[in-house]
Amino acid sequence: MSEILHRLSVDLGERSYPILIGAGLLGSVDLSPWVEGSQVMIVTNETVAPLYLKGAEASFPGKSVSSVILPDGEKYKDWQTLNRVFDALLEERHSRKTTLVALGGGVVGDMTGFAAACYQRGVSFIQIPTTLLSQVDSSVGGKTGINHPLGKNMIGAFHQPSVVLIDTDTLKTLPPREVSAGLAEIIKYGLIREPVFLNWLEANMDRLTRLDTDAVAEAVYRSCACKADVVAQDEKEGGLRAILNLGHTFGHAIETFAGYGHWLHGEAVGTGMIMAADLSVREGMISQSDYQRVVRIVQSAVLPQLPPGNMTPDDFMSLMAVDKKNVDGQLRLVLLRSVGEAEVTADASKEHLAATLSAFCGQQ
Amino acid sequence: MSEILHRLSVDLGERSYPILIGAGLLGSVDLSPWVEGSQVMIVTNETVAPLYLKGAEASFPGKSVSSVILPDGEKYKDWQTLNRVFDALLEERHSRKTTLVALGGGVVGDMTGFAAACYQRGVSFIQIPTTLLSQVDSSVGGKTGINHPLGKNMIGAFHQPSVVLIDTDTLKTLPPREVSAGLAEIIKYGLIREPVFLNWLEANMDRLTRLDTDAVAEAVYRSCACKADVVAQDEKEGGLRAILNLGHTFGHAIETFAGYGHWLHGEAVGTGMIMAADLSVREGMISQSDYQRVVRIVQSAVLPQLPPGNMTPDDFMSLMAVDKKNVDGQLRLVLLRSVGEAEVTADASKEHLAATLSAFCGQQ
Structure with a gap:
């Protein structure tokens, strides 16, 4: 072995x-x-x-x-x-x-x-x-x-x-919560630029949550290969690499709000990807059924789908303002152009963002 | 102006x-x-x-x-x-x-x-x-x-x-002690690879200690040019760049022993260069009159020529053992091949080093 x-x-x-x-x-x-x-x-x-x-x-x-x-x-x-x-x-x-x-x-x-x-x-x-x-x-x-x-x-x-x-x-020896947290990042690779891998993940999520050796090795390999390809094109995050942050702007805000360590990074990213997908719908970039597909795969990896119940839209806004992706005070977000293609934008409408935040805050 | x-x-x-x-x-x-x-x-x-x-x-x-x-x-x-x-x-x-x-x-x-x-x-x-x-x-x-x-x-x-x-x-607005400390590094460039500049320094030290504008601009320019040339050849200190550390191994030990800030960095380097010159004599690399020339120019810049009086050879040895230039526990020193040419060596004899340390310790 x-x-x-x-x-x-x-x-x-x-x-x-x-x-x-x-x-x-x-x-x-x-x-x-x-x-x-x-x-x-x-x-x-x-x-x-x-x-x-x-x-x-x-x-x-x-x-x-x-x-x-x-x-x-x-x-x-x-x-x-x-x-x-x-x-x-x-x-x-x-x-x-x-x-x-x-x-x-x-x-x-x-x-x-x-x-x-x-x-x-x-x-x-x-x-x-x-x-x-x-x-x-x-x-x-x-x-x-x-x-x-x-x-x-x-x-x-x-x-x-x-x-x-x-x-x-x-x-x-990994607790199940941490397996799920890892699956969040694996799902992310499918969502941002690997639609074929995303299909494979939907078909094999059950093997992955059970830690089937071959399935896990395959998912790890394809995830690393996806990230390696992005990083080789943009080592210092001048452009393309930023798409790897899908779900991370919302996610980091959740982690900081909850206090480091209370939410696992991957859990926060899972919820963050759902929120990014919701905003992508409001921006007219993906359909409601695409959104449901994102929710379903995050759910199938046994990940939370809502931020902490006591977190407000204002909490999100002030915590997201210090995100490293921002340039000269402009909030930059990673959104979905389709399920399997992400893009970085500083142009998301403030109203749509506010609508996403109020839709997800105070729901627990 | x-x-x-x-x-x-x-x-x-x-x-x-x-x-x-x-x-x-x-x-x-x-x-x-x-x-x-x-x-x-x-x-x-x-x-x-x-x-x-x-x-x-x-x-x-x-x-x-x-x-x-x-x-x-x-x-x-x-x-x-x-x-x-x-x-x-x-x-x-x-x-x-x-x-x-x-x-x-x-x-x-x-x-x-x-x-x-x-x-x-x-x-x-x-x-x-x-x-x-x-x-x-x-x-x-x-x-x-x-x-x-x-x-x-x-x-x-x-x-x-x-x-x-x-x-x-x-x-x-700089205190005279800090002017001298700067002159120590300027002298260093002359000693390690610019014999012509060293001659110029010996002739112009008086103008420099008086902060004559043209002399200072000239000395700063030639020092920066010397260092720029070394760094361009060896940005990450794989080899050549280490010669810039003439006097620094002894000097850092003095600074650490005295407690950061009690000796100025340049003052410690001035004394360190004299000690390195002494060891170079013992190693048969330069003559006694070369050594005296090093002492004279350091002296003309109004710099100390001996380490703190209560510092022992053992203090030096244990403080020099953590120097960044060392590789796998081997002490590496910058010595003078001639006045105007330095080299890095891990081969200095332990006896010669001990002799240099006892010659300089307990003398104040």
Whole structure:
């Protein structure tokens, strides 16, 4: 049970890197060819460490491997916790040839990548994502960062890993809520530019929620391939890449309102995609039955379809005003041109947006 | 009195940028062509703000300009103070098209550059260095960062400015100690690869310490040109660029030992260059009279020639062990092959290093 089922290359010139996908890869694939120096620092959290730290350590034969174990949760995606990684690196005198390894979900991946981007002005890092969300999202694209009390992911860097190892067996220990959260991002790829994949997802959602190995590996591979294709065309989010944020502007507002960690990122994105689809209907871009199709697939992945009951349109407006996509105070949103095609717009009518917000607020 | 005396291009492909050097430029040169969006955030400190903030604000006609004033000093080059820049940017809702402006010395420049590197994963920045040290050092090369209690500049990024404006008139308000600190870095360029410039410095040191306008503009220009040439060949410090660290390994140890801010960076580099020259003699690389020439020019710039009296060889060894130039625990030093030529080596003999350290420690 340690076959590499899919191998994908993220094509970014001299920063290109491979993604290895399969069941049982952790501890059986030798990652030391991707480590330049002799030092390795694995960054993980207290939930993941007891399950997979030993396997990760075994992935670097012949290297000097140490580890730092962070508290688990989005609320720790802050400077204080990041600083524990710097403390460990400096106390153990890691040089600028060291390699950091992110073992865990999106929070660990974003923080470890940002630590690698900043430590001594930049060192290598490797990602071993252990949640479905991080396998299909943060493993491609090099976005790293931490939160600020006034906005999510506001402080960060673009920093590409040297290799990503995705062992789908790690999903077996994942709580069902987190599986659903990962499915939200997978659905997103179908909605923004992969109509054929969306059809496949509608037909196979049942296998995916049951974590059928082949179905999951296929969905992860097709998601990573979709994101890799977008990122290769637009690494620093000058244009196209912004479509990957479908559902994220509404979603980030929900996450910030609820307090980081109360809603999972993928849950907020699921609801956010439904809200974006609703606004797309009001803008005359998709039909009511297209909207229902979006609601159905989000529902089939066992994801929430409404924002927190006490969240008001004003809450949304003020939280969305700090979104990174905005330019010079202009709110930019990702909407659906059709089911399977997204576009970024700063032209959505204020009235339609207000109508969407009041339709979704105070409904729980 | 607002003539651009020298114009230099730092050649880094698509990240190339100009350096404008002259007297009285601040407030008279329009910098808005280098501002992409409508928002500008000037970052400065409480010493510089009363002197030059108005002039800096006047440099961006037609833009929406705000400012954040930090406390003055190397000891504030930390995360807490950096976070005040992020707070201001987020509170005033600066988008990713904003431009940060560093108005001040090296600390302000390094922090503002790092804030620009990290805010929303990277925004533009402009440098207006107001100290001699920052004009000849941090204005070229794109090194940005903050300190960690366990090491100087350990957390940072490479991030290039879009333009650098050097107004030599700002040096008129600089304390003499800071003029000397700047001269240390200027001398360094002569020592590492510009023997002709070193001769010029020996002949003109008196004009420089008196801040003669033409002499200072010439020295700043030749220093920036030297550094620009090195950086263009080796932006990320893979090799050649490391020679710019002559005197810095010993110097950083002194700064850390004394506590950030007690010794000026340039003062520590001045002493560090003498120590590096001493070790170069012991290694058989330069003669005793070469060494004396190094001591003389450092002395003529009114710089200290010995480390703190209570600093021991052991203090040096443990503080130098965390230097960023080290690779896999191997101490790397910049030594002089001749007066006017430096090289990086990991091969200096431990005995010679110990002899240099005991020769310089406990002498005050």
